[in-house]
Amino acid sequence: PLGGLEFALVRILERLREEGCEVFSFGASFGGEMGTSPNASEAAVRALAELRDAGVFGGGNYQFKNKFRPENQTLYLVQPEGEAASEVSDVILMIADPATPATAVVPAPKDPATPATAAAPAPEEPAPDRAPRAAQLAAHGHNPVRLPHVAVELDLVTDSWADRADPWQRERRQALAELADAAGVTGEEPPAVSWLPFAHRFFAASGRTAEDRLCRAWPGPRGRVLHGSAFPTWLAALVEHGFDPSTALPVAGEGPFAADLDLAALEDALDRHAGDVSFVLVEPAANAHGGAPSSLENLRGVAERTRARDVPLVLDATRLLDNAVLVAGAEPGRPGRDPWEVAAEMLGLAQ
Template sequence: MTKRTPIEPFKIKVVEPIKMTTRAEREAAVRAAGFNLFKLRAEDVLIDLLTDSGTSAMSTHQWAGVMEGDDSYAGSRSWYRFEKVVKDLTGLRHVIPTHQGRAAERILFGILCKPGMTVPSNTHFDTTRANIEVTGAEALDLPCAEGKQPGLLAPFKGNMDVDALRKVLAERGRARVPLVMMTVTNNTGGGQPVSLANLRAARAVCDEFGVPFYLDACRFAENAWFIKQREPGQAGRTPTEIAKEMFSLVDGCTMSAKKDGLSNIGGFLCTNDDALAQQEKNLLILTEGFPTYGGLAGRDLEATAVGLEEVLHEDYLAYRQASIAYLADRLDRAGVPVVR
């Protein structure tokens, strides 16, 4: 018998009541908000599909970590645990905690970007674009051809057009391109994955022109899972092994832990550049906090450290993909357009 829906690979130990509303009540709430969904009260939203960012339920191990949070201003135990997990995952030398991903973007681009510069990407997320453009630089999207066709079935529609990247770097040169950023998965492009082959090809082009290569790593675990499922030669590897190879191809990354950190808040910025890391830490202190907490409480560092490990569990990733595939299939059958 064909499996219709996935079985959750977890027990539900705590529940939160949902306010039940009628159609008339929902219509009244939307009108009162001026038809601006961001002004709705969350309690008036019966089914909230706005985002999964920061809204994930936490595991028992994460809640246990919350109780162990050390809020010492400098050198807290929670910081060292967080740093170890991030370094083990990414292999990058410098780990800088931030309160969420956009703070990491602001610090990185605030240092590297100047008016007249260009930052190419497969597709920039909206906060990434804004943090680049506020410096006077250009946020340039270079999606692959398949990614421009929402209804097309293809395994890696999040890929970057590497030929277009080479052309941009050849025309503008290293002095005008401070870095290249690959977003995994390609959020603005519909959450589409990027293949290892594409990451390697982009890395090779960056090396050719001496340009640093970065990941916007918000959904690195989902991307690793799609690589395992779809890319030839990758089925026998674990998501952790694939994720580590993804990070091994870059010089640094930004991360919102509210996504694949499975936490309610948090993020980080990583680099292998010693001089750049010092600049980033100096700017961090001005607006986020000391480099061993970055605007986060010890409990958030602990919860994120656990989440970064648990998010790579295969049962969880299989459940997450199957759940969304089930919903998309039913919407498609009902004639509702979906990004394939």
């Protein structure tokens, strides 16, 4: 029940006090922001902000503990000036779960060479032991989807960087962070660029985070959302924040633009649910339609119909550049168009 955890903690504290205990620790809260530092590392600040944005760390845990008026002690990550620093996530993981010290490997003694002895053929590699894998599957209800990413050699369940932890991702993130630092791209707002025609822009650690942030901050009523078979994470965010995503629009495209929405069906749905539609959601090159692109003409038609009824149009731009490249190469009458120009026009149709 609501407040049950607080009630239990108060009773625990009362019992400990009666038993003569003078100290009770709530443990560490990582990632919360208590203040600012004049000489903070921009890379570390950005890394912590990305973790909070992804829901890995945040202020909720810290706020909950403060209900009981504890004495807080701040932890500082300190690094020598000018030296390479460990990643923030690695430091936090080290604090939370220190690794077991590696055992030194003792080299095997070398036998003296015997010229007269012929080298024995190398033994054949034994077949891989399937028992550990079978045990892993059994421990997770024989459902491969429930296996943690780190327990799988080749994970094809998702390509989302927010859900993976491959070594090459860390290297790529580090390289991108260095490029961002060199270009002065810091803070929560991306720089102004010609192909992103919006007054307000925010970084997000993942598409799922961006979807949740939009749904949570939506200023209008929480009604019906018309969409072209939105990605499952969209559906979860919409339902969680009180929207109704039960109306999926059919496609009616042909040829290279097979994912074009059926404009007649869109019109019918807008009229049928007039006054109850919060927004229309379009995702170019969506997984649900095999990654097929949407044409500019079709997207213009969607925007024309939503604007005529004063219904906002939300564009999920996860694969916008893929869509723009395909449009630039197949748009009738305008071959060889600059994909960035196409992307800017597509984004400009959202409202």
